[in-house]
Amino acid sequence: MNKENPMLDKLKTILPVIAANAGRAELERKVPDENIALLKSIGMHRVFQPKQYGGMEISLPEFTDCVAALAGTCGGTGWAFSLLCTHSHQLAMFSRQLQDEIWGDNPDATASSSIAPFSTIREGNGGVYLSGEMGWSSGCDHAEWAIVGMRRANAKGELIYSFGVVPRSDYEIRDDWYAVGMRSSGSKTLVLTDAFIPNYRIEAAKDMMEGSSSGFGLYPDSDIFYTPYRPYFACGFASISLGVAERMLVAFKEKTQKRVRAYTGASVGTATPALMRLAESTHQIAAARAFLEKTWQEHAEHGRNHQYPSRATLTNWRTNQAYAVKNVHCRR
Known part of the structure; x- marks a missing residue:
């Protein structure tokens, strides 16, 4: 989807370093401190933080594009950091007293x-x-x-x-x-x-899903807080799967482009079976992205219109994401 996304533009400038740290991240069994520092340097940890504390309150589609790009670079970093971001959205539904305690003296807290x-x-x-x-x-x-x-x-x-x-x-x-x-x-x-x-x-949890938590209504001019917490909390998981799948296509092309069969010398990358699998996967992943983007746009539209989603809508959003993830990974 062609759209302006300043946070994604900033993220792309640091992705090469995060990619270079992927092996180190596996060895350390955590997101490297350098990755966290880089992501905080562009303000990504504040995307779902209330503007009152210096946050950005960006739209869900903008955020999920960023998570997919990050996950395609380092899956573990994408997983952990997206949660640090979405938790800020959840915290904004707690009491003002708690939010002041968390962000009053340290607006960078997660x-x-x-x-x-x-x-x-x-x-x-x-x-x-x-x-x-x-x-x-x-x-x-x-x-x-x-x-x-x-x-x-x-x-x-x-x-x-x-x-x-x-x-x-x-x-x-x-x-x-x-x-x-x-x-x-x-x-x-x-x-x-x-x-x-x-x-x-x-x-x-029930109050946070029905608009009756202590923090609901604290930000009447916001587009992203007139909603249950769970759609935002769950969106990262689907966008991570999407980003990993999209990176898989690139990795497959890179791996097979110059590969030849040991006994025949035939090119693997131009062989019909490989091209057929690549074509099928390309369309499956493109379809999953289109389906997810439509779902995330519906999230955003509900927020902009201050239309609280019904249970049926929430169920549809959640199962849409599960169905898309199933389609991009079930045959890989």
Whole structure:
């Protein structure tokens, strides 16, 4: 899609360095500090941060184009950094008090997450005490805060899936991430032991999906915050898959262009089977991009029109992304 995207233009200037660091990222099992510094130098960590704190509030289609380009350069960096970005969108739906605490003195602050409710809680005065081993917190080495999942009982005793936000001082990072192919995401385990989370740092997931969280309505002139948190949180995963698939096409062409068969000397890159697979993959990935772009444009249009999406619309958006990812990867 031809459109102006200043953030993508800035990103392209640093991608060669991030590409050169890909091997190092796998060895270090996290996003290299240099990559984070470069991405922050162009302000990409602030794309979904409220303008009140110096953020950019760019559109979802602009962001997903950037994530696809970044993921095609280093998948782990794209995965971890996109989450640091989308978490800012989620934090903007928490209380003003929390947002002031996070960004008031450090507008560059980011949060990682571990949202599966693998935790135990006990009620305290004005909040809860949380303990647990919270896994898969991508990019946690570079975050000042973490969003963690819990199930908290309401007045009726019902367990409500909720999120709590804790500062880096309240948890340890267990260096246990060795997943093949995604070591560079640094998705390690956060260990919390009786970490106190005050009520102003807690929101029910249901409220954040229905426009009734503490932060909803704080930014009435914004296009990107009149929405549930989850479409923005989930968009990075599909755009990462798209970027990796698009890079696969380039890598395949580069690998086969000058390759010859050992016994016959025939060119692999011009052989009919290779060209047929390349052609099919090219069309599949182009179709997936077009489908995803249409979906992300619908997200943006709802925001611009301040039209809160229905459950049916949300379901359609989410399954669209899953279907597109399936199509670009199921036959590779």
